[in-house]
Amino acid sequence: MTRSMDSVGDDSSIELLAGLASTRTIRRYTSDPVPPEDLNSILWHATRAPSGSNRQPVRYLALVDGPRAARAKSLLGESFRRGWSAKLRQDGYESGSGLDPDSPKARQARAMQEYVDNIESVPVVVLVCLVRYRDPNPYEGASVYPACQNLLLAARALGYGGALTMWHQGVESELRSLLDVPDDVALSACITLGKPRGSHGPVRRKPLHDVVFDDRWGVEAEWAHDPEGTRHAGGAPR
Template sequence: MAEALPDAEAVLDAIATTRAIRRYTDDPIPEGDLARILFAATRGPSGSNRQGFRFVVLRDGPAATRAKAVLGEAFRRGWSSKRTGDGYDEGTGVRDDSPKARTARAMQHFVDHFEATPVVVLACQQHKRGHITDGASIYPACQNLLLAARALGYGGVMTMWHGFVEDELREILGIPDDVDLMATIPLGRPQGAHGPVRRRPLGELVHDDRWGGEAPWAVDPPGTRHTGAGPRRAGDR
């Protein structure tokens, strides 16, 4: 029988407090810490343990500098479209103190300063098949990477806006055609701090025995704070 880890509470706390970090200091990530973060990523599971994932790390080399510039333009384009399409400057977004406005400011800072991000990791997947299961062999590694960064005092966020400039990135970085670019993960020392993330109540997200089956045992820990985003609640219109 598997035994609980001696520091199980610390592990569970890290999972519950790993926020999406988009604002970074100028501090570099030492290579020793970067190696530990990537080691944790490579411990992620993959189908048949093939380990088809690969990570291209962009720091301050000549190819990395060019790739970051291309990514910066793509991220600004992506955020501009999302800001308009999702109405971030409408409704509660006009109030400076609203969560919507705070999110918009953080996102704008993120894209405006993208090129200054200390480290950008491109998560790649070999054996291109274009199948929905491809992500199952790399996204657990991406989550390991973010948790390891959190453990060492860094932060990051998984993004997909590289899709706007994938062809350019392949040319700059020499990424083969049979390799998928599955995620872009900026990393750095947070300007702010990690803390409890807000999600929907556990009971709304867990079904017991069948779809729609109530799970009275699925109770959030005391003090959990919730968000209004996510799937519709029963009775929502």
Template structure:
């Protein structure tokens, strides 16, 4: 698959086929792609936890469901903040997390100083999601479990010097691939100076945009 097509069509795929396994070879391929992501000073603090065991997935789902019940509240309380379809699909994922063929938890070793490594983790997570897309596998970057990170760490035997960043369900999607909705580039890009949206330094109404 062409790289730009993979980028264009990678989106949150929360409805996964529970009956269609994901091969170890595919899991290895997407993790190898993730490994190529950059990390600050090439320190490579990331550790990946691949979860296939059903009891463990069941335990994670219980925690995730509680977390999502909290996480969804602000969205549900403010109509229009999130598309109902997105809320529905996030609800579906929470209820079915344990049916995902594979769950991948992106972690990082915080070292003795307890440093966070968010910016060194997320490029690799995106690599993983793009590689999964190229193999026809759906993923969703989720962070709701962080509401109860300690419970997740206890369940998975994660030591205290390791932090978790994203829980990514992986499976063959039940839904269709499609382009995610995003704001137009020219609405979110400025030239030379904050707020300057047009190539001529005006408001971009000539249609040329900043880039």
């Protein structure tokens, strides 16, 4: 039985909300493996996510230490490094405040570089896949990404951390042939997982009143406010 079944029905909503508010993207991992029982539990909780008509079109291709995992991780490593190097230039990480090595931008850039330089030794990579049952459409991700978030939250609950990425796309055709992924299956996300080096903590987002409208588009909701002490990112605090 997976761990959470023991507590189903408990009033654990406070812990659940605390997890939602503090599950950061974790890109630095120790070399500790993720034992099969924990990976099992993480993926079981991922599969509890909703999907359209409960069709459950999501599949999880776990790359741990099987015969193809090392080759797949090495392909991913190449692609992640290319992906980051393009983003580094596009997003101006090496200009403006990024020139100051103590700036948040420069620290973020170093963390990202370390992440992409170490993809080959990430304990677990999960390719989250969608078995298509109709032609590709803009909404098909709606049945996949709830499962991705469940996966990340379950990992968090068990003491792990992860990062949802799209940088598998640079080697998608190579991955498909290496891993025998059928043509009607989309590779929707690539999630890296492991024991965090560093820690989770409150995530920073835009202020709630910037993103919630009341009754009509653009009308600020009087009742929308962040809990005391919330720190923001990506939007000016009031």
